[in-house]
Structure formats: structure tokens, C-alpha cells
Amino acid sequence: MDSNGRKVVASNKKAHHDYHIEDTFEAGMVLQGTEVKSLRLGRASLVDGFVDIDNGEAWLHNVHIPEYAQGTWTNHAARRKRKLLLNRAEIDKIERKVSEKGHTVIPLQLYFVKGRAKIEIGLAKGKKSWDKRQSIASREADREKVVELGRRLKGMRD
Known part of the structure; x- marks a missing residue:
């Protein structure tokens, strides 16, 4: 459910x-x-x-x-x-x-x-195939933003 x-x-x-x-x-x-x-x-x-x-x-x-x-x-x-x-x-x-x-x-x-x-x-x-590549790239960029934000909130630096 x-x-x-x-x-x-x-x-x-x-x-x-x-x-x-x-x-x-x-x-x-x-x-x-x-x-x-x-x-x-x-x-x-x-x-x-x-x-x-x-x-x-x-x-x-x-x-x-x-x-x-x-x-x-x-x-x-x-x-x-x-x-x-x-x-x-x-x-x-x-x-x-x-x-x-x-x-x-x-x-x-x-x-x-x-x-x-x-x-x-x-x-x-x-x-189109370039639309698919673009949506994959934007999804990965969003995922990287979330990961980086989580690292900063935890106090981790590069």
C-alpha cells in the first residue's frame, strides 16, 4: 500500500x-x-x-x-x-x-x-536520444547535490 x-x-x-x-x-x-x-x-x-x-x-x-x-x-x-x-x-x-x-x-x-x-x-x-541523455545528466547532478549537502551538514570537508 x-x-x-x-x-x-x-x-x-x-x-x-x-x-x-x-x-x-x-x-x-x-x-x-x-x-x-x-x-x-x-x-x-x-x-x-x-x-x-x-x-x-x-x-x-x-x-x-x-x-x-x-x-x-x-x-x-x-x-x-x-x-x-x-x-x-x-x-x-x-x-x-x-x-x-x-x-x-x-x-x-x-x-x-x-x-x-x-x-x-x-x-x-x-x-529523442539526446533528451534521454539530458534527463540522466540532470538526475545525476541532483543526486550529487544531495550527497554534497549531506556531507556538509555532517561537517565533512573534501
Whole structure:
């Protein structure tokens, strides 16, 4: 459980490295029973996932939720497309942005809130390789600042 009352199942760690996240949305998902049971075991992968808007509905593609081990013939397909539950204004906003060049919608985090499976999706724009190098350099500079500040507060000198 994190501070927001979320039980995080999976997160897309490479999303912030590969994309500039411009906006985020929380969406519900239409799931089958065995998918929920598999998620409660903490098993899912968001690596290749993306969101597509089709006929005014949001669909989640390529998110891997493995089959439930105790499931029988009612088990689900691991990489099936799943419908996302968003309101009309959110879907329209996403559809407008995706129609612009270079924008995409990716899953950022999959979690449970009050027993309901939710997914955080991000409206993103791909980073170039020099953007990635720049963000790594700024992260390392911030880390060095924190370390140096800690050394000075402890009274250590070079």
C-alpha cells in the first residue's frame, strides 16, 4: 500500500525514461474474474502496452496479465484487449491529443483502490536520444547535490 491507499500491482518503469508524460488519467478496466485473481497475486506486465481510441471507446492493448493458475476452461487470454472506463470528456481530450503528431497513450501503473482494479494512463510524447541523455545528466547532478549537502551538514570537508 502506498500513501494514496493504492495497492500497486505493476508499474512501467521505462515510461518516464522513454517519454515526456504530459497528462495522466485514472481509468477503470473491464476484466474477467480470472484476470482479477491473477492481478491480486501481483502478476502483470505493462511493458509493451498502449491505449487506442476506437469508435469513441478506449481500449488497452498488449498488457500481459498471465493466466490464473487455478483457473479452468474459464481462464482468460493473457494479452487480450481490454476496455477502459473513462468519461466522454477524457476520451475526447485523449483523442484530440493523439491525433497530433508524436503523441501516444501508455499505461503507467496498474493498482487496486478500494478493491477495484484501476490503471493510470499517461498522454505522452516520445523522447529523442539526446533528451534521454539530458534527463540522466540532470538526475545525476541532483543526486550529487544531495550527497554534497549531506556531507556538509555532517561537517565533512573534501
